[in-house]
Amino acid sequence: MTEYKNTGSKDTRSGFGDGLTELGRQNSNVVAFCADLIGSIKMGDFAKEHPERFFQAGIAEANMVGAAAGTTIGGKIPYIGTFAAFATGRVYDQIRQSVAYSKKPVKIAASHAGLTLGEDGATHQILEDIGLMKMLPNMVVINPCDYNQTKAATIASAEIDAPVYLRFGRPKVPNFTPENQNFEIGKAWMVNEGTDVTIFATGHLVWEAIQAGITLEKEGISAEIINIHTIKPLDRKAILESVKKTKAVVTAEEHMLNGGLGDSIAQVLALEYPTPMEMIGVNDTFGESGTPEELMEKYGLNAESIVEASKKVIQRKH
Amino acid sequence: MDKIQELKKIASQVRRDIVRMVHEKNSGHPGGSLGCADFMTALYFEIMDHKPQPFDMDGKNQDVFFLSNGHISPVWYSVLARSGYFPVEELKTFRAIDSRLQGHPTPAEHLEGIRIASGSLGQGLSVGLGAALAKKLNGDKHLVYTLHGDGELQEGQIWEAALFGAQHKVDNLIATVDYNGVQIDGPTEKVMGLGNLEAKWHAFGWKVFTTNGNDMDALIKTHQEAKAATGQGQPIVILMKTEMGQGVDFMMGTHKWHGVAPNDEQLASALSQLEETLKDY
Numbered sequence: 001m002t003e004y005k006n007t008g009s010k011d012t013r014s015g016f017g018d019g020l021t022e023l024g025r026q027n028s029n030v031v032a033f034c035a036d037l038i039g040s041i042k043m044g045d046f047a048k049e050h051p052e053r054f055f056q057a058g059i060a061e062a063n064m065v066g067a068a069a070g071t072t073i074g075g076k077i078p079y080i081g082t083f084a085a086f087a088t089g090r091v092y093d094q095i096r097q098s099v100a101y102s103k104k105p106v107k108i109a110a111s112h113a114g115l116t117l118g119e120d121g122a123t124h125q126i127l128e129d130i131g132l133m134k135m136l137p138n139m140v141v142i143n144p145c146d147y148n149q150t151k152a153a154t155i156a157s158a159e160i161d162a163p164v165y166l167r168f169g170r171p172k173v174p175n176f177t178p179e180n181q182n183f184e185i186g187k188a189w190m191v192n193e194g195t196d197v198t199i200f201a202t203g204h205l206v207w208e209a210i211q212a213g214i215t216l217e218k219e220g221i222s223a224e225i226i227n228i229h230t231i232k233p234l235d236r237k238a239i240l241e242s243v244k245k246t247k248a249v250v251t252a253e254e255h256m257l258n259g260g261l262g263d264s265i266a267q268v269l270a271l272e273y274p275t276p277m278e279m280i281g282v283n284d285t286f287g288e289s290g291t292p293e294e295l296m297e298k299y300g301l302n303a304e305s306i307v308e309a310s311k312k313v314i315q316r317k318h
Numbered sequence: 319m320d321k322i323q324e325l326k327k328i329a330s331q332v333r334r335d336i337v338r339m340v341h342e343k344n345s346g347h348p349g350g351s352l353g354c355a356d357f358m359t360a361l362y363f364e365i366m367d368h369k370p371q372p373f374d375m376d377g378k379n380q381d382v383f384f385l386s387n388g389h390i391s392p393v394w395y396s397v398l399a400r401s402g403y404f405p406v407e408e409l410k411t412f413r414a415i416d417s418r419l420q421g422h423p424t425p426a427e428h429l430e431g432i433r434i435a436s437g438s439l440g441q442g443l444s445v446g447l448g449a450a451l452a453k454k455l456n457g458d459k460h461l462v463y464t465l466h467g468d469g470e471l472q473e474g475q476i477w478e479a480a481l482f483g484a485q486h487k488v489d490n491l492i493a494t495v496d497y498n499g500v501q502i503d504g505p506t507e508k509v510m511g512l513g514n515l516e517a518k519w520h521a522f523g524w525k526v527f528t529t530n531g532n533d534m535d536a537l538i539k540t541h542q543e544a545k546a547a548t549g550q551g552q553p554i555v556i557l558m559k560t561e562m563g564q565g566v567d568f569m570m571g572t573h574k575w576h577g578v579a580p581n582d583e584q585l586a587s588a589l590s591q592l593e594e595t596l597k598d599y
Contacts, residue, residue, distance in 0.1 A: 031455070055451065055486060063444040063478035070384075070448020073433050074456055075376050078448075093438050094475070098445055102425055102435045 001217050002192045004210050006174035010147035012204075013111045013168050017042025019154025020079055020109075024050050030158060031071055033057045033064045034081045040170075041081035041111050061086050065094040065106070072104040077158050083117075084110035084167060085126035092132060099163045100136040107157050108133075112170045113143075114254035115282070115299060116204060116292040125287035131259020133165040134232045140185060141232040143167040143253075143261075145206035147175040149229060152183035160185060167203065169254075171292045174207045186230045188238035194224035197248040197310045200239065202228045202261045205252040205280070205301060212306035223310060231261050236268050243275050248313045252280040252306050254296075276316035278309035321364065322534050327595035328400065329359040329534070333565045334592045335396035335599065339412040341585040346413060346421070349575035350467060351393035353498050353531070353560040357465070360537045362397040365545075367460060370402035373430035381460045382449060384434060386442020387467035387496065388422040389577070394431075395419050399599075403431035406599045440473025442466065443493055447483050447553075450491040461548060462491045469501030472510045477522065483553035484523030492544050493524075493555045496531065498562045500573035515557060524555045531558030566591055 023030045024046045031053045034043045038056075047054040057064035061082055068078035080087070087110040088095070099106045110129060117125045134141045140162050144150040150168050157164040177189075191206065192213055201209035206227045213223040224242050228235065243249055249269065251262035262279035269275045282299055296302050332355045340346035362368070366381040374380070385394050392412065399406045404418070411417035418427040422437030434445050446464040453460060470476065483491065495515070503509045512518070519526045525547055529540035537558070544554050562576065563569025566588040569580075580588055 031451075053455065057482060058478075058485070060478035060481065062440075062475040063447075063482050066441045066444025066475065066479065067448035067451070067482060069434060070445040070450070071452040071455075073375065073377055073382065073445075073449045074452025074458075075378075076452050076455065094441055094444075097435050097438045098441050104434070 001213050004176040006176050008175055009172040010175045011170060011172050012144060012147055012150040013042050013170060015144070015147040015150030016109055016111065016154050016166065016168050017045060019151040021045040021049065023155055023158050024053070027077065027158060029075055029077050030079065031055070031076045032079045032081065033068050035059055035061050035064050035086065037082055041109060043081050061091045062094050065091045066098050068106045069098040069102060069104040072106065077105060077107065079107045079109050081109040081111065083124055084113035084129045085124050088126060088129040088132045096136060100138045103138050105161050105163060107164045107166060110165060110167050113167045114169060114204070115287045115295040115301065116169050116171045116254060118170065118292045118295065119289050121289040122286040127256040127282050127287065128259060129167060130231055130255050130261065134264065138163060139232065140164045140230070142185065142230050143203040144229045145203055145227055146173060146177050148179050148181060149177045149183065152181045153229065156183040156185055169204055173204055176207065186233045186235060188235035189227040189229060191225040191227050192223065194222040194246065196222045196246060197250060197314055198224045198226060198242045198246045199250045199252060199306060199310065200226050200228050200261065200265055201252040202231060204254050208303045209252055209306055211303035212310065215303065215307050216310055221310065221314065228261055231264055234264050234268065239265060239268055240273055243269060243273055247275060248317050249275050249277040250280065250306060250309045250313055251277070254301055255281055257281040257283050276313050278313040280305050280309055322538070325359055325363055325534050328363055329355045330593045331596040332359055332393060332396045332400065334589060334594060335409055336392040337566065337580060337585055337588045338598065339392045339395070339409055340579045342410065343413040344579045346392055346579060347389040347577045348392065348579065349562040349569060349573070350387065350390040350496060350498070352566060352569060353562045353564045354390055354393050354465065354496050355565065356534055357494065357531050357537055357558055358393045358397045360534060360541070361463065362401040364538060365541045366463065370430070373403060375433060377433065377449070378456065379458055379460060381463060382433065383463045384436070384442045384446045385423060385465050386436055387439060387465060387470050388436030391421065391423050394423060398431040400596065404429060409599045439467070439470040440475040443476055443479035446491055446493065447479055447488050450488045451486065453490055461545070464491070464493045466493065466495050468495055468497045468499065468506055468512060469509070471495065471512055480519070480522040480524065487551045488553045489549050489551050491553050492548065493553065495555065495557050496560055497557045498560045500562050500576070502573065502576050504573055519555045523552065525552045527554065527556045529556060529558050531560035532564050
């Protein structure tokens with residue numbers, strides 16, 4: 001196993017905030033909106049450094065989406081920040097018409113995604129957002145795995161002339177990818193090369209996949225681990241190359257199985273290279289209150305589940 | 319006044335375009351389109367400082383317009399074509415397969431003049447406010463105009479936008495309302511009453527003007543006053559009293575022609591009431 005070191009746990013939302021601050025200094029066309037969550041989304045530094053380019057939108061997300069789309073008509077690159085639950089489902093129609101169909105490069109900064117939001121419970125723990133966003137034509141969907149990658153993804157998202165859904169989370173999690181990495185949108189990231197099974201993971205589950213890989217290695221199983229930080233456009237080439245080698249697949253994500261990363265990969269494989277597959281995710285149920293660790297364990301979104309799924313899928317190989 | 323006469327003539331042609339477009343595909347929304355023909359003509363041929371060619375999506379250094387009630391696309395397509403954004407002949411492709419003139423306006427088909435999609439109601443004011451903020455950041459002194467149906471004001475997003483516009487002092491935007499008092503299911507006051515609309519906008523911190531949206535003279539004067547009131551820290555809204563179906567007698571005084579096309583006989587009757595002032599496409 002390639003060795004990865006946690007250089008100090010940090011929240012991915014801070015990666016977004018720091019990325020946005022850097023963007024604000026680099027590019028005077030970057031503007032930002034926030035729906036009364038400046039502290040939670042870590043937009044404070046940008047707001048302080050560029051008050052003329054920061055717009056408090058209040059608790060009115062629909063208007064925020066539309067106004068952000070409007071600023072693109074005038075050459076601006078708007079970032080809109082709120083919780084993932086309110087950045088997607090609540091404003092789906094606005095994103096669909098004013099952003100995606102209109103091809104406006106609005107960058108949707110969606111924090112507190114998934115179960116790891118924790119104690120606030122199911123109203124805020126959206127597990128459907130990747131599905132909602134990936135169904136929209138023109139939308140790019142990115143779910144980075146740690147602080148460094150979220151920061152890099154944020155900076156990279158300003159460069160493409162397309163709407164981007166940027167998903168990140170609340171809790172401090174291991175920070176293990178390189179600082180100041182070059183983030184290539186749509187390019188899968190090889191975490192570890194292996195031969196027996198491919199684990200495709202996204203977001204917070206990438207670290208768990210690495211931990212699973214270490215356990216599997218001790219048991220003589222060689223796991224290839226690939227970080228799919230961009231769920232759309234999906235890196236089909238990298239996926240097929242790996243699967244043709246390992247012939248067994250596990251997907252892992254902090255999202256509903258319906259509509260998530262696993263679902264996207266299953267579609268590619270069903271059409272092009274049918275392969276035994278196991279999927280780690282939330283199975284058609286809402287979340288609940290609890291600590292992030294308790295929730296990830298209860299819903300089976302951790303290294304242990306990935307180890308189990310890997311062994312199971314290897315047994316199912318043709 | 320010559321200018322007013324000229325605008326009225328153009329509006330007559332725009333009305334011909336509307337009924338012909340909707341008749342051709344037996345599909346579309348003639349009522350609201352006809353009611354707004356005078357305003358849209360005044361906007362594109364007198365009120366706005368705009369550059370049809372080459373079309374600039376960013377609308378820099380020119381006034382820009384957003385149609386929020388996208389279903390009255392026929393009137394917009396007509397004034398865009400007649401003012402030089404795209405060939406007038408293209409009006410015959412309205413709502414046809416592979417056309418750039420979709421049922422509801424969209425920039426996805428690269429039709430010059432369209433900068434955002436509309437159709438799902440209530441979104442255009444937010445978009446206009448954003449574009450107006452961008453103009454301020456760009457040091458562009460031009461204005462942003464939007465048009466909304468009165469029924470559309472039932473959408474919550476409109477009032478989110480109203481709060482936002484006042485809070486951020488977006489004083490380079492003029493929103494207009496097609497205040498015809500009717501919507502698909504009937505009179506607006508019966509479907510979902512808007513109450514005292516003027517007082518509502520006032521209460522939300524907007525400067526409010528009212529005018530007769532079917533009186534060219536009144537429209538031009540009110541818009542001059544509204545333009546003079548920009549740059550004073552408040553967004554502006556103009557409530558334009560109109561008649562749905564204006565210009566075609568059997569389409570007036572009823573909500574029935576909101577989204578219904580005329581048949582051959584009705585088309586002939588409508589055209590007989592509307593002078594062909596520019597050449598029909």
